[in-house]
Amino acid sequence: MTRSTTTRPLVIVGASYAGLQLASSARELGFEEDILIVGDEPHPPYQRPPLSKGLLTGKATVDQLWLRAPEFYAQKRIGLCLGRRVAALDLAARRLTLDDGSVLEHGWLALTTGARARALPLPGAELDGVLPLRTLDDALRVAEAAASARSVCVIGGGFIGLEVAAALRARGAEVCVVETQPRLLARSLPERMAAFVEDAHRQRGVRVLTGRGVRGLLGANGRVAAVELADGQRIDCDLVVLGIGVWPNSELARDAGLTVDNGIVTDPLGRTSAEGVLAAGDVAAVAPSPGAPRVRHESIQAATDGARAAASLLVGQPRPNTAVPWFWSDQFDLKFQMAGVARADDEAVLRGEPASGRFSVFYLRDGAVAAAHSVNRPGEHLLSRQLIAAGARLSPQVLADPDSDLKAAMAAQSAAA
Incomplete structure (x- = not known):
């Protein structure tokens, strides 16, 4: 017999973007049972993008971060x-135990536990002035330390590390970024776009070292004083910010017997391997279709879309997540916007001049627009998401011509079809 999942509350573990979106979408769709969000941080759900941007530059305050008013x-x-x-x-008894020993019962259970910053497994990582940046409290500590820091070493050349580097450089600090990979953003962007990002940082005074391993951190009187590279070079600094990636918080699910593989394995509706248990957000490893590789999209939009899909299941109106993944990053005066997932063998088509600081790169796969990256071209970014969703087959010549009307070209193609 299938056990009812609506006779007891929906409990959402994780006071995250995905957790709040799942709760609010459930209410919008007509879910009437009680909803409880459990979070291990003392704060209500908050915006994460400003943590590595506006909160560090002073353009955003803590009071502006809350996703919803009380x-x-x-x-x-x-x-x-x-x-x-x-x-x-x-899971069998449909209950969970909190760290204070109290027990909560649930009908549906949703896991939106997100991810945590990777620790640096090297000597000196415990020194004062060595800080990760993932949570609000992390960001507040970095902002406080940056107020008096003269020189900063950011370990990790991914988006978080580069956003931190841009924010602290804008505050006037000397900043050095150290990346072990041969180039920045090796896991996130194709080489052309990554090279543009690196040049942008260098032009604005950030020192960038790629292909350089870190041997350890050196201290004086218990505080970090330098980063020692694998080749023996020493980078003097009084603040180190770690941006070396994240781990999905999937241990709770694994210990409960759910299928876990670089995150909690779900389908496009957020269903896990256990009946009545959903997952969404950074912790969810989603297979877009049967047999397709599972992916974890660590972005606000992916969390939002996945949570909405999971909420639709709660009211018996399943709407799988089929949205085009997209992401953005603000660094200095540059807004990077990415749509779709580019592959190394895609045909890249440049639209605009990189030297102007305003351009897009479209990626064609089997003749169709599969991904796009834009710099300070928000209109083209929005249009690119429509092109990708429609599987638009525009010629490289049309995409490359900055005077061509891509919207009209897509409409003409749809009409012809």
Whole structure:
């Protein structure tokens, strides 16, 4: 017999973007049961993008980060249990145990536990002035340390590391980025776009070292004083910010018997390997279609789209997540916007002049637009998402011509079809 999942509350583990979106979407779709969000941080759900951008430059304050005002939770009957960690799940009994020993029962269970910053497994990582950046408290510590820091070493040349580098450089600090890979953003962007990002940082005074391993961190009186590279070179600094990636917080799910493989394995509706248990956000490893490789899209939009899909299941109106993945990054005066997932063997088509700081690169796969990267071209970014979703087959000549009307070309193609 299938056990009802709506006779007890929906409990959402993880006070994250995905967690709040799942709760609010469930209410919008007509879910009437009680909803409780459990979070291990003391804060209600907050915006994460400003942590590595505006909060560090002073353009954003903590009060501006909250995703919803307190009255929203009361109006929508969404409870918050903050500063509490879930210690164990009993999926068969549909209950969970908190770190204080209290027990909560649930009908549906949603895991939106996100990810945590990778630790640096090297000597000196425990020194004062060596800080990760993932949570609000992390960002506040970095901002406080940066107020008096003269020289900063950012370890990791991914998006978070580069956003931190840009923000702290804008504050006037001397900044050095160290990346072990041969180039920046090796896991995120094709070489052409990554080279543009690197040049942009160098032109604005950031020192960039690629292909350089780190041997350890050196200290004086318990505080970091330098980063020692694998070749013996020493980078003097009084603040180190770690941007070396994240780990999905999937241990709770694994220990409960859910299928885990670089995240909690789900389908496009957020269903896990256990009945009545959903997952969304950075912790979810989604197979877009049967047999397709599983991916974890670590972005706000992916969390939002995945949570909405999971919420649709709660009310018996399943709407799988088929949205085109997209992402953005603000660095200095540059807004990078990415849509779709580019591959190394895609045909890259440049539209505009990189030297102008405003251009796009479209990626064709089997003649169709599969991905696009834009710099300071928000209109083209929005259009690129439509092109990708439609599987538009525009010629490289049309895409490359900055005077061509891509919207009209897509409409003409649709009409012809």
